[in-house]
Amino acid sequence: MCYKSYFKMSIIYILLTISLIMASIFLGIFIWNLRQGQFDDDYTPSIRMLFEDTPTAPQPPKGEQ
Secondary structure, rough: OOOHHHHEEEEHHHHHHHHHHHHHHHHHHHHHHHHOOOOOOHHHHHHHHHHHOOOOOOOOOOOOO
């Protein structure tokens, strides 16, 4: 009876250790990709000129004020 409860607790410690190791690996990969520019937006600036600007009031010619 005591052996089973000890085994259950040791599994929790093993799984907790494995999950912390995996989380630190994923965090390291994320930071590495962030520094390498993986998440930079290269597409939006090239199509920005295709979007409509907000309309502005027409400006009178310089000689007619």
